Amino acid sequence: MKRFARLYSELDTTNSTTAKLEALERYFRDVLPQDAAWAVFFLTGNKLRRAMPARRLYAFAAQLAQLPEWLMDECYEAVGDLAETVALVLPPPRTGSTATLSAWVEQRLMPLAASADDAERTARLEHAWMELGGVERLVWNKLITGEFRVGVSARSVVRALAAVSGLDAAVVAHRLAGEWRPTPENFLALISPQSTEPAASTPYPLFLAHALEGDPASLGPIDAWQIEWKWDGIRAQLLRRGDDAYLWSRGDELINEAFPELLESGAALPPGTAIDGEIVVWDGERAAPFGALQKRLGRKAPGKAILAQSPVVLIAYDLLEVDGGDIRGLSMVERRARLEALVEHSSPPHLRLSPLVEPVDWDALRTQRARSRELGVEGMMLKRRDSMYGVGRVRGPWWKWKIEPYSVDAVIIYAQRGHGRRASLYTDYTFGVWHEGALVPFAKAYSGLTDTEILEVDRYVREHTREKFGPVRVVEPGIVCELAFEAIQPSKRHKSGIAVRFPRIARLRRDKRPADADSLETVRALIGAAQ
Amino acid sequence: MISLTPAGLYCEAGDFHIDPWQPVARAVITHAHSDHASRGHEHYLVSRVGLEVARRRIGQAEMQTVDYGEVVVVNGVRVSLHPAGHVLGSAQVRLEHRGEVWVVSGDYKLQADPTCAPFEPVRCHTFITESTFGLPIYRWDAPAELFAQMSAWWRANQAAGRASVVYAYALGKAQRVIASVDAQIGPIYTHGAVEALNDAYRASGVELPRTRRVAQLPRGHDFGDALIVAPPSAQGTPWLRRFGDYADAFASGWMQIRGVRRRRAVDRGFPLSDHADWPGLLQAIDASGAQRVLVTHGYSDPLVRWLGGKGIEAQALATRFAGEQGSAETDPAPDEQGETLS
Numbered sequence: 082m083k084r085f086a087r088l089y090s091e092l093d094t095t096n097s098t099t100a101k102l103e104a105l106e107r108y109f110r111d112v113l114p115q116d117a118a119w120a121v122f123f124l125t126g127n128k129l130r131r132a133m134p135a136r137r138l139y140a141f142a143a144q145l146a147q148l149p150e151w152l153m154d155e156c157y158e159a160v161g162d163l164a165e166t167v168a169l170v171l172p173p174p175r176t177g178s179t180a181t182l183s184a185w186v187e188q189r190l191m192p193l194a195a196s197a198d199d200a201e202r203t204a205r206l207e208h209a210w211m212e213l214g215g216v217e218r219l220v221w222n223k224l225i226t227g228e229f230r231v232g233v234s235a236r237s238v239v240r241a242l243a244a245v246s247g248l249d250a251a252v253v254a255h256r257l258a259g260e261w262r263p264t265p266e267n268f269l270a271l272i273s274p275q276s277t278e279p280a281a282s283t284p285y286p287l288f289l290a291h292a293l294e295g296d297p298a299s300l301g302p303i304d305a306w307q308i309e310w311k312w313d314g315i316r317a318q319l320l321r322r323g324d325d326a327y328l329w330s331r332g333d334e335l336i337n338e339a340f341p342e343l344l345e346s347g348a349a350l351p352p353g354t355a356i357d358g359e360i361v362v363w364d365g366e367r368a369a370p371f372g373a374l375q376k377r378l379g380r381k382a383p384g385k386a387i388l389a390q391s392p393v394v395l396i397a398y399d400l401l402e403v404d405g406g407d408i409r410g411l412s413m414v415e416r417r418a419r420l421e422a423l424v425e426h427s428s429p430p431h432l433r434l435s436p437l438v439e440p441v442d443w444d445a446l447r448t449q450r451a452r453s454r455e456l457g458v459e460g461m462m463l464k465r466r467d468s469m470y471g472v473g474r475v476r477g478p479w480w481k482w483k484i485e486p487y488s489v490d491a492v493i494i495y496a497q498r499g500h501g502r503r504a505s506l507y508t509d510y511t512f513g514v515w516h517e518g519a520l521v522p523f524a525k526a527y528s529g530l531t532d533t534e535i536l537e538v539d540r541y542v543r544e545h546t547r548e549k550f551g552p553v554r555v556v557e558p559g560i561v562c563e564l565a566f567e568a569i570q571p572s573k574r575h576k577s578g579i580a581v582r583f584p585r586i587a588r589l590r591r592d593k594r595p596a597d598a599d600s601l602e603t604v605r606a607l608i609g610a611a612q
Numbered sequence: 613m614i615s616l617t618p619a620g621l622y623c624e625a626g627d628f629h630i631d632p633w634q635p636v637a638r639a640v641i642t643h644a645h646s647d648h649a650s651r652g653h654e655h656y657l658v659s660r661v662g663l664e665v666a667r668r669r670i671g672q673a674e675m676q677t678v679d680y681g682e683v684v685v686v687n688g689v690r691v692s693l694h695p696a697g698h699v700l701g702s703a704q705v706r707l708e709h710r711g712e713v714w715v716v717s718g719d720y721k722l723q724a725d726p727t728c729a730p731f732e733p734v735r736c737h738t739f740i741t742e743s744t745f746g747l748p749i750y751r752w753d754a755p756a757e758l759f760a761q762m763s764a765w766w767r768a769n770q771a772a773g774r775a776s777v778v779y780a781y782a783l784g785k786a787q788r789v790i791a792s793v794d795a796q797i798g799p800i801y802t803h804g805a806v807e808a809l810n811d812a813y814r815a816s817g818v819e820l821p822r823t824r825r826v827a828q829l830p831r832g833h834d835f836g837d838a839l840i841v842a843p844p845s846a847q848g849t850p851w852l853r854r855f856g857d858y859a860d861a862f863a864s865g866w867m868q869i870r871g872v873r874r875r876r877a878v879d880r881g882f883p884l885s886d887h888a889d890w891p892g893l894l895q896a897i898d899a900s901g902a903q904r905v906l907v908t909h910g911y912s913d914p915l916v917r918w919l920g921g922k923g924i925e926a927q928a929l930a931t932r933f934a935g936e937q938g939s940a941e942t943d944p945a946p947d948e949q950g951e952t953l954s
């Protein structure tokens with residue numbers, strides 16, 4: 082655990098990607114395979130199922146520290162991280178521990194998670210806390226809550242493993258995709274120089290696009306590009322391997338149960354096929370707003386009613402595997418031709434080819450992009466015709482060209498303190514718009530301000546608090562922001578009757594007074610325009 | 613005996629102020645940080661050992677000094693200063709009038725500090741305490757442990773040929789760091805703002821290891837083996853360019869919190885404070901034996917509520933030493949003078 086805690090500190094104290102990679106490489110070289118396996122498991126964002134609910138962890142720590150709930154809450158407000166708050170308030174440890182990460186996970190965490198008896202669980206937890214100080218205790222808590230957030234992505238773990246093993250990052254990513262189990266054997270297989278046959282269900286790592294900020298004309302002649310709509314659903318890979326079909330979301334979660342109709346599509350494909358596409362709810366003519374798809378997500382075995390009410394399709398836009406062979410090295414044009422032939426030949430149900438947009442020039446494309454909202458799409462995808470299917474987010478071959486977001490001027494009416502590096506500062510705001518002479522809550526937004534602006538707003542909030550409700554402050558109207566969001570639709574769950582997607586702060590409008598903010602009627606009119 | 617006026621804490625019976633923020637006739641000063649020691653008063657009362665440091669802050673003014681424990685009578689009020697353990701010369705002010713005793717603690721800490729006299733508990737009826745770190749998440753490691761970490765960090769940087777820059781408030785924290793880190797490791801250099809106060813400390817009889825101003829060194833000097841002590845305001849300035857490859861660290865109690873540490877964007881944060889931590893505040897309040905506690909700058913609300921729960925009469929006192937948990941408490945401003953801002 083000491084070594085893993087040191088890795089955690091090293092990752093946490095630097096912002097440099099190179100330094101993070103070096104720290105990861107040193108760690109993977111230093112430790113035994115069983116420890117490396119668990120490090121891979123946790124650093125790629127996994128956690129043990131039902132180790133202990135965070136609220137229970139928190140309440141038990143308060144009890145041990147002999148703190149009343151209100152004071153524990155004050156501490157949490159100042160720290161902004163549950164695992165860290167717990168680590169800080171507990172009494173100092175009584176002893177140290179030399180056990181390694183795998184011993185801590187397998188001999189302490191797993192029995193704790195396996196026990197159904199609350200008294201036994203808390204006794205094990207207390208025992209663990211009394212053996213760990215400082216960062217080790219924090220890391221142990223994070224193993225339970227599963228929120229590492231040390232600025233390490235699955236991709237950097239993959240890159241470090243590639244450097245350690247001398248393998249191509251794509252090979253490591255492919256081996257790691259899917260449901261990877263943290264055993265010493267699997268870790269050795271992960272970095273083994275010999276090729277290992279990928280498991281039957283393993284998807285390919287996704288190739289991702291960068292956002293295009295400027296004008297597409299800078300990309301050169303338009304005929305070098307294959308252009309498609311950018312669908313607002315969830316990215317998925319549909320595999321047919323042997324007799325079985327597998328549906329993966331974003332390459333790492335198997336979602337077969339949630340979308341039975343897409344397994345029918347998979348069954349119609351020839352064995353040894355991998356299709357990359359987007360799952361959307363299809364209303365017969367166009368994709369429904371993302372909110373409709375949310376009703377289908379996270380549902381195991383959806384009932385008949387919901388299947389009929391929100392039917393999905395897979396919009397297929399790429400083909401990665403044909404007859405069991407990896408064709409990612411072929412050009413986009415060649416893969417597209419094979420995809421079209423495949424769809425025509427097997428005509429799988431609930432699967433639609435992603436239509437190509439074929440404008441004569443960039444101006445014509447701009448005109449077509451303006452139709453995005455009425456088509457229910459987020460903009461366009463520009464893919465170089467000669468591009469191979471790579472790994473991860475690479476600049477150049479693929480671009481997403483999203484439509485301009487909606488924007489509304491709204492006033493901060495409530496504020497709460499933030500988390501992580503915004504701990505203790507008021508950074509989470511609820512915005513209101515005018516309705517019948519009062520400001521009604523309309524959206525929450527957390528991101529978009531610079532550090533300096535955050536300090537300015539934080540000071541304003543502290544000096545202009547009207548009332549406090551627990552952690553929430555009611556703020557005197559005074560700060561206007563331009564909010565941007567991607568989609569808008571009616572909602573019964575929200576007081577304003579409106580739900581918006583990805584709201585964020587586009588700009589602090591120092592030039593505007595609260596009276597200049599938009600009204601609910603103006604905002605509602607956007608829904609009309611959207612439909 | 614003490615009330616809060618627009619100019620600051622005021623003792624009506626003795627007709628003087630304590631750490632006032634507006635010009636007054638008579639000011640008793642707890643210590644020389646700028647939010648407590650302001651310029652422009654007609655007459656000052658400071659601790660004798662703190663005179664040199666106070667002069668640097670206040671400049672030429674009429675200053676009366678007293679030894680710790682020595683009583684002066686001001687308009688019938690018996691006034692004495694007692695060590696607060698915060699920085700050199702820092703004092704708690706004890707006031708006695710018609711059998712009633714009040715103590716104004718100023719800023720204080722209970723941890724050992726080789727550069728100033730240790731905190732001395734003073735019994736009183738009413739105790740005015742700070743609460744900068746008044747939450748149970750603030751519990752300092754023993755200084756020996758923390759400075760062992762800082763020395764190890766310096767050694768590791770030195771082995772890599774990298775300079776070590778520590779940001780520490782120029783008055784107090786910087787001298788504590790210089791006196792406590794293992795000076796055998798290599799040379800210690802300072803920013804001019806720090807060295808000016810080193811001079812004042814040495815002139816007051818505090819022994820510090822040899823230090824040299826960075827500005828006195830020739831161009832192209834190799835800092836790879838050195839520790840450089842600079843005020844926090846130096847972070848991110850061109851002044852640091854001369855050190856070439858360097859690692860930086862911030863020495864402050866706020867570094868206890870990971871999010872604050874990350875926001876500060878230093879390579880390392882050492883939670884080292886000249887203020888009392890949560891156990892320290894409770895211990896000092898207990899040792900004062902006070903029946904009534906008035907809580908100033910910091911986390912005053914939680915501390916007041918906690919004390920109330922323990923049967924102690926407590927209330928918050930809104931001094932200028934801080935607003936209600938101003939962002940200064942979480943975002944150490946690039947101010948070299950103290951850990952709280954007014």
